[in-house]
Amino acid sequence: MSGRVLVGVKRVIDYAVKIRVKPDNTGVVTDGVKHSMNPFCEIAVEEAVKLKEKKLIKEVVAVSCGPQQSQETIRTALAMGADRGIHVDVSGKDYENLGPLQVSKILAALAKQEDAQLILLGKQAIDDDCNQTGQMTAALLDWPQGTFASEVSLEGDKINLVREIDGGLEHIKINTPAVITADLRLNTPRYATLPNIMDSLMNNETELHKPNHRTSLCVGLIPLFETVAPEDMQGGTDRSGAMLRHTVLQSGKPKRIILSCLCI
Amino acid sequence: MMNMNRLIVFSRTFRIGQRLLGCHARHAGKEELRLQQRRSIKTHSRHLAYAKDLFLGQVNKAEVFPYPEIGNDELEEIKQLVAPVEKFFSDDVDSAKIDREATIPPETLQGLKDLGLFGIMIPEEYGGLGLSNTIYARLNEIIALDGSIAVTLAAHQAIGLKGILIAGNEAQKQKYLPKLASGEHIAAFCLTEPGSGSDAASIQTRATLSEDGKHYLINGSKIWISNGGMADIMTVFARTEVEVDGVKKDKISAFIVERAFGGITSGKPEDKLGIRGSNTCELSFDNVPVPVENVIGEIGGGFKIAMNILNSGRFSMGSSCAGMIKKLIELTSEYATTRKQFNKSLSEFGMIQEKFAMMALNAFVMESMAYLTSGMMDRPGIPDCSLEAAMVKVFSSEGGWICVSEALQVLGGLGYTKNYPFERFVRDCRILPIFEGTNEILRMYIALTGMQYAGKILTGKIKEMKKGNIGLAIGMVSKKLRASLGASVDLGLTGKDGVVHPSLEDSAKKLEQNVSLFGSTVESLLYRYGKTIVDEQLVLKRVADVLIHIYAMTAVLSRASRSISIGLRNHDHEVLLANTFCNDAFFKNNYWMVQLQKHSPENNDANIKKIAKQVLENRAYICSHPLERTY
Numbered sequence: 047m048s049g050r051v052l053v054g055v056k057r058v059i060d061y062a063v064k065i066r067v068k069p070d071n072t073g074v075v076t077d078g079v080k081h082s083m084n085p086f087c088e089i090a091v092e093e094a095v096k097l098k099e100k101k102l103i104k105e106v107v108a109v110s111c112g113p114q115q116s117q118e119t120i121r122t123a124l125a126m127g128a129d130r131g132i133h134v135d136v137s138g139k140d141y142e143n144l145g146p147l148q149v150s151k152i153l154a155a156l157a158k159q160e161d162a163q164l165i166l167l168g169k170q171a172i173d174d175d176c177n178q179t180g181q182m183t184a185a186l187l188d189w190p191q192g193t194f195a196s197e198v199s200l201e202g203d204k205i206n207l208v209r210e211i212d213g214g215l216e217h218i219k220i221n222t223p224a225v226i227t228a229d230l231r232l233n234t235p236r237y238a239t240l241p242n243i244m245d246s247l248m249n250n251e252t253e254l255h256k257p258n259h260r261t262s263l264c265v266g267l268i269p270l271f272e273t274v275a276p277e278d279m280q281g282g283t284d285r286s287g288a289m290l291r292h293t294v295l296q297s298g299k300p301k302r303i304i305l306s307c308l309c310i
Numbered sequence: 311m312m313n314m315n316r317l318i319v320f321s322r323t324f325r326i327g328q329r330l331l332g333c334h335a336r337h338a339g340k341e342e343l344r345l346q347q348r349r350s351i352k353t354h355s356r357h358l359a360y361a362k363d364l365f366l367g368q369v370n371k372a373e374v375f376p377y378p379e380i381g382n383d384e385l386e387e388i389k390q391l392v393a394p395v396e397k398f399f400s401d402d403v404d405s406a407k408i409d410r411e412a413t414i415p416p417e418t419l420q421g422l423k424d425l426g427l428f429g430i431m432i433p434e435e436y437g438g439l440g441l442s443n444t445i446y447a448r449l450n451e452i453i454a455l456d457g458s459i460a461v462t463l464a465a466h467q468a469i470g471l472k473g474i475l476i477a478g479n480e481a482q483k484q485k486y487l488p489k490l491a492s493g494e495h496i497a498a499f500c501l502t503e504p505g506s507g508s509d510a511a512s513i514q515t516r517a518t519l520s521e522d523g524k525h526y527l528i529n530g531s532k533i534w535i536s537n538g539g540m541a542d543i544m545t546v547f548a549r550t551e552v553e554v555d556g557v558k559k560d561k562i563s564a565f566i567v568e569r570a571f572g573g574i575t576s577g578k579p580e581d582k583l584g585i586r587g588s589n590t591c592e593l594s595f596d597n598v599p600v601p602v603e604n605v606i607g608e609i610g611g612g613f614k615i616a617m618n619i620l621n622s623g624r625f626s627m628g629s630s631c632a633g634m635i636k637k638l639i640e641l642t643s644e645y646a647t648t649r650k651q652f653n654k655s656l657s658e659f660g661m662i663q664e665k666f667a668m669m670a671l672n673a674f675v676m677e678s679m680a681y682l683t684s685g686m687m688d689r690p691g692i693p694d695c696s697l698e699a700a701m702v703k704v705f706s707s708e709g710g711w712i713c714v715s716e717a718l719q720v721l722g723g724l725g726y727t728k729n730y731p732f733e734r735f736v737r738d739c740r741i742l743p744i745f746e747g748t749n750e751i752l753r754m755y756i757a758l759t760g761m762q763y764a765g766k767i768l769t770g771k772i773k774e775m776k777k778g779n780i781g782l783a784i785g786m787v788s789k790k791l792r793a794s795l796g797a798s799v800d801l802g803l804t805g806k807d808g809v810v811h812p813s814l815e816d817s818a819k820k821l822e823q824n825v826s827l828f829g830s831t832v833e834s835l836l837y838r839y840g841k842t843i844v845d846e847q848l849v850l851k852r853v854a855d856v857l858i859h860i861y862a863m864t865a866v867l868s869r870a871s872r873s874i875s876i877g878l879r880n881h882d883h884e885v886l887l888a889n890t891f892c893n894d895a896f897f898k899n900n901y902w903m904v905q906l907q908k909h910s911p912e913n914n915d916a917n918i919k920k921i922a923k924q925v926l927e928n929r930a931y932i933c934s935h936p937l938e939r940t941y
């Protein structure tokens with residue numbers, strides 16, 4: 047086993063930014079808006095670096111698909127402790143149509159090329175909330191998957207995983223190589239310290255890849271019709287005297303109730 | 311006027327060229343590619359930068375146009391460095407708690423140390439980040455969001471360890487800088503004493519050489535020392551006996567003092583109005599033994615070192631205040647656009663709009679001045695920008711105070727409560743016009759330094775004329791004739807070889823008029839007062855104010871010209887801000903300069919002095935009560 051871990055990082059609009067829809071309703075305003083690494087991807091990078099520090103894996107490679115600016119995201123990953131970066135250059139129209147299926151094909155190809163033992167991803171991106179890339183990548187590679195991981199531990203060539211699911215916590219054991227997607231409580235990502243950032247800027251450890259026919263992006267585009275901001279919240283209407291009953295219950299004493307019909 | 315002792319300086323802005331040369335050796339390691347900036351201390355005549363020529367009515371275009379630019383690599387670096395610092399300050403810094411408990415929590419302090427913020431300007435070979443003045447100013451924009459943290463960091467690196475950095479010898483640097491860079495040791499700057507605040511040259515702390523000649527024993531006390539309670543390494547200034555030409559004199563020397571030497575006691579932390587999280591206390595030195603190797607620079611050269619240290623840290627106040635105002639604009643506008651009164655949102659009322667315009671203008675001017683100054687300071691040859699830095703400090707501290715007050719005003723009653731951060735910003739900002747050199751002292755410094763330079767040039771010219779240099783005399787007379795006949799002034803900012811973009815032409819013309827009038831005003835003041843001008847504080851105050859506004863106009867025009875020329879986003883807004891500010895400043899300057907004319911009716915100074923004299927003689931307000939009767 048190569049002991050190499052591939053970590054996918056995505057450049058998204060920063061979580062603190064107020065999103066505005068473009069006037070022509072074709073999407074959201076991204077020009078001049080602050081971008082940063084997807085928070086779940088940060089957690090994935092942190093987990094990979096932790097595994098490296100425990101000497102359970104040998105190398106952490108950060109991968110990002112996107113335009114030139116994705117290199118900043120890769121550099122942040124390098125500053126957090128990743129060893130190498132791979133930037134898959136996707137720009138313009140291709141970038142607008144880039145979705146989980148395309149990214150998972152790229153990751154699958156890279157995993158085979160880099161002989162990766164593990165792929166760590168964030169469970170979802172905060173811009174599209176797809177929650178698909180990890181699962182699709184595992185399917186394409188025919189690897190086991192451990193999604194929504196809140197605890198990961200390596201045991202020989204198997205992985206013990208605790209997954210956060212609707213019903214509670216699920217404990218599973220999967221073989222390597224595998225795909226793991228990180229959930230919120232997996233860890234607390236470290237700050238990229240300034241000295242580390244400066245080191246990562248000096249060492250240009252990022253390779254540039256251009257997607258080729260094997261990882262064709264033209265298949266299965268989902269057309270976007272319209273982007274619209276949600277409507278402003280309106281007040282509620284009291285349809286069945288629920289408000290009246292609520293008042294009575296609150297006061298705690300039985301009262302003579304005059305039922306009035308408030309159906310509107 | 312090159313200082314022979316100066317070390318060779320490599321500027322970071324030349325790194326790109328070096329990188330291009332070294333790109334084939336990209337993976338050969340950073341030591342070859344990263345060039346360091348070494349600062350040295352000048353011991354004789356200064357090579358002043360741009361502002362001095364303004365006193366002669368000349369604009370030294372080359373110094374300030376075009377606006378200083380940093381390379382793409384450096385810009386990339388700044389963007390990457392800023393991100394985690396911003397994140398840390400928004401997630402992990404609880405300013406309200408720091409203010410309430412009057413202390414910075416150890417975890418926050420450790421977070422700052424881990425980020426590397428304790429050694430921003432310390433060269434990499436000593437464990438710091440080795441960043442330029444410009445990057446330091448940029449980081450300060452974020453650090454200023456919490457006043458206590460900003461002051462703690464500034465006291466540590468902008469003044470506390472600066473002495474070692476700029477005037478220390480190699481051994482001292484090797485010994486002390488690494489631990490200071492990591493934050494393991496914290497530094498403090500100990501100059502002020504109970505009897506010596508603004509008058510720094512009058513300090514009384516003594517350092518006497520021990521009998522074996524190996525130690526100095528320091529005795530005395532210092533007050534208002536930031537980081538005083540937790541500092542391990544202090545730069546202490548004390549009087550030493552020096553022999554100059556066989557005469558024994560008392561001169562100030564600078565020492566690196568470790569708390570571990572013993573004999574140092576810190577008083578209890580001062581309970582302050584603002585920056586409450588910063589530790590400020592009294593320090594007492596009782597026969598503290600300091601090895602002779604710990605003298606910074608030469609014995610007797612301490613005062614110059616102190617002034618150099620203070621001068622080099624000042625400019626960052628511009629970017630700190632700008633960063634704070636930008637944040638305030640965001641917070642306040644959120645409120646102004648949602649709060650409704652009289653069926654309209656606050657943002658539709660003129661007086662509220664004026665406040666926002668004022669905040670935007672101030673932030674714009676402060677940014678422009680700060681980065682112009684830091685760009686000048688980062689140039690190879692290190693010109694002496696102490697005058698410009700002082701101007702940035704005065705403008706920013708007063709502008710910041712006004713803006714913060716107006717921001718609170720927009721929120722009205724809510725702004726006055728502790729539920730919102732505005733009252734804390736107001737309290738934290740009050741210290742700005744006081745520390746790092748009070749604005750009164752800095753105004754004197756600005757005006758007098760410039761007038762000293764102008765005076766020297768003028769006396770030089772007069773000497774030449776007396777020697778019979780007719781050409782010079784004719785030149786001066788014709789210049790005066792032209793000015794009095796009302797000919798338009800052209801200092802080369804606009805027109806064929808102009809450096810200012812045509813959309814800013816009007817403002818540039820106003821600047822040229824101001825500068826030209828300023829030059830002749832300075833000249834007439836020198837003739838009128840001669841050496842006694844040192845005592846005419848109200849005159850010097852106006853001179854300083856005019857100069858500060860002229861420098862601000864220059865910075866703003868330079869920056870806006872560049873923005874248009876390269877097409878930055880929202881450059882038309884910048885043009886609007888620049889023109890508005892220049893218009894405002896033009897008329898203010900003219901009014902001040904009119905007040906400086908001989909027997910000017912607009913000048914109330916004589917009366918003001920009379921009033922002050924009578925009040926101070928009686929140490930009270932002396933008018934009879936309006937309700938009094940005499941019969």
